[in-house]
Amino acid sequence: MSTKPIHIIGGGLAGSEAAWQVASAGVPVILHEMRGVRGTDAHKTDGLAELVCSNSFRSDDAETNAVGLLHAEMRLAGSLIMSAGDANQVPAGGALAVDRDGFSNAVTARLDAHPLITIVREEITGLPPEDWDQTIIATGPLTAPSLAEAIAASTGADALAFFDAIAPIIHFDSIDMNVCWFQSRYDKVGPGGTGKDYINCPMDKEQYDAFVQALLDGQKTEFKQWEGTPYFDGCLPIEVMAERGRETLRHGPMKPMGLTNAHNPTVKAYAVVQLRQDNALGTLYNMVGFQTKLKHGEQVDVLRMIPGLENAEFARLGGLHRNTYLNSPTLLDPTLQLKSRHGLRFAGQITGCEGYVESAAIGLLAGRFAAAERLGQQISAPPVTTAFGALLNHITGGHIVSDDEPGKRSFQPMNVNFGLFPVMEAPKVEGKRLRGKEKTVAKKKAMTGRALVDCRAWLGIAEAAQAAE
Numbered sequence: 001m002s003t004k005p006i007h008i009i010g011g012g013l014a015g016s017e018a019a020w021q022v023a024s025a026g027v028p029v030i031l032h033e034m035r036g037v038r039g040t041d042a043h044k045t046d047g048l049a050e051l052v053c054s055n056s057f058r059s060d061d062a063e064t065n066a067v068g069l070l071h072a073e074m075r076l077a078g079s080l081i082m083s084a085g086d087a088n089q090v091p092a093g094g095a096l097a098v099d100r101d102g103f104s105n106a107v108t109a110r111l112d113a114h115p116l117i118t119i120v121r122e123e124i125t126g127l128p129p130e131d132w133d134q135t136i137i138a139t140g141p142l143t144a145p146s147l148a149e150a151i152a153a154s155t156g157a158d159a160l161a162f163f164d165a166i167a168p169i170i171h172f173d174s175i176d177m178n179v180c181w182f183q184s185r186y187d188k189v190g191p192g193g194t195g196k197d198y199i200n201c202p203m204d205k206e207q208y209d210a211f212v213q214a215l216l217d218g219q220k221t222e223f224k225q226w227e228g229t230p231y232f233d234g235c236l237p238i239e240v241m242a243e244r245g246r247e248t249l250r251h252g253p254m255k256p257m258g259l260t261n262a263h264n265p266t267v268k269a270y271a272v273v274q275l276r277q278d279n280a281l282g283t284l285y286n287m288v289g290f291q292t293k294l295k296h297g298e299q300v301d302v303l304r305m306i307p308g309l310e311n312a313e314f315a316r317l318g319g320l321h322r323n324t325y326l327n328s329p330t331l332l333d334p335t336l337q338l339k340s341r342h343g344l345r346f347a348g349q350i351t352g353c354e355g356y357v358e359s360a361a362i363g364l365l366a367g368r369f370a371a372a373e374r375l376g377q378q379i380s381a382p383p384v385t386t387a388f389g390a391l392l393n394h395i396t397g398g399h400i401v402s403d404d405e406p407g408k409r410s411f412q413p414m415n416v417n418f419g420l421f422p423v424m425e426a427p428k429v430e431g432k433r434l435r436g437k438e439k440t441v442a443k444k445k446a447m448t449g450r451a452l453v454d455c456r457a458w459l460g461i462a463e464a465a466q467a468a469e
């Protein structure tokens, strides 16, 4: 009896990887890609897995870098994107950069040559028909409008965003709690709160004025012509607010009311920046209302002017882009399946990850989940200690949905980073605790070592069993 195919919509980074994983499991695939019939505003070729901007897969260091670890896990899982990337590498120091045409040609040729994969050049304009009982939608940040509208209509008005408005996220352990303090405005407890849910960073008038000036002077990134200027209520970038008047921020996201500095209770702060817990692990905090289009290098310098954030390490910097993506923590189950429609999965950037490698990794997972289901096999989600699991957990569960800003969606796209992993203490060396940079490096090495052991075990790779014995 022949196995029914799995349909994959979109032959970008995620769809190409998903198709490879499904076919590698012995299940036929029909890959529907519209380029060749209809283009997007960013792609320039008809090649599968086209890199629309930079040619870098970022750091290839699997010991101390989270995306390097994700590379390693993908290689263990037989990733097509990683093998085509490795085969088309160009010199880039510690990063994995690729010849973009050679890379895309290699992906296209290998998918084309696979006997279980059929590539159809067509635009899919609505939700898959019922007889496509297993489908993966991997249409990316520039999903064609009619399909995007169909997804929005079936998932609900707030469920699909067309722009992201990203506020920076900071690693908790880089915040100076000798300057900052925990307190909710007016000590409000709220649903699920404690009255001490926010981290507050106080500013006096001089610091506030200097900060506003730096925002006004800072270089901003421009919108691409086709992006328009998507400013909507409640999501104005901080520098745009600063342009509207020097006091605007003090009456907006930096208002000091209802907050008392625990370190200096008698002095009222002139302005306060608030940070809110972003993940259930408590390792990441987002800057409330601080979406910004400042250039990334400049953003770090300006945000480190905030008292208590002088040494802040950013898990993600702010931005505002055209980006079609789902409110995945609400909509998807842990295997990337739409809770409201069995057999319909999403993969890639449309699920709320960010970047070529992350999108391909989520494609890899969606492909494996769908193939296992088609074959009647049990498959569990990868452990959260792995880069696969940490990223998947951000998308489908780990992010804390904020309910104190009605009408705003707190889930925003994210690259893989160590803040998404359960914390691990740095091992002691000769009985002594490490400090500073040595401690940070040792901690990362411990986390990546744990991740690779757990990833091998999840993939059922033989050495894992041996290592565990």
Ligand SMILES: Cc1cc2nc3c(=O)[nH]c(=O)nc-3n(C[C@H](O)[C@H](O)[C@H](O)COP(=O)(O)OP(=O)(O)OC[C@H]3O[C@@H](n4cnc5c(N)ncnc54)[C@H](O)[C@@H]3O)c2cc1C
Pocket: 009, 010, 011, 012, 013, 014, 015, 032, 033, 034, 035, 039, 040, 042, 043, 049, 050, 052, 053, 054, 055, 122, 123, 124, 125, 138, 139, 140, 141, 142, 143, 144, 147, 347, 348, 349, 350, 354, 355, 356, 357, 359, 360
């Ligand atoms: C302008 C821009 C610049 C970027 N720069 C970078 C960068 O420098 N580095 C980085 O890591 N990431 C970058 N990204 C993010 C990057 O696009 C994604 O991380 C990655 O390409 C997403 O992979 P994906 O497979 O989800 O989507 P894509 O790679 O975009 O693939 C989606 C595919 O679906 C197809 N498609 C869409 N709608 C339909 C439809 N209805 N029917 C059939 N096919 C359809 C598209 O043609 C496309 O081939 C950028 C994104 C944009 C928009």
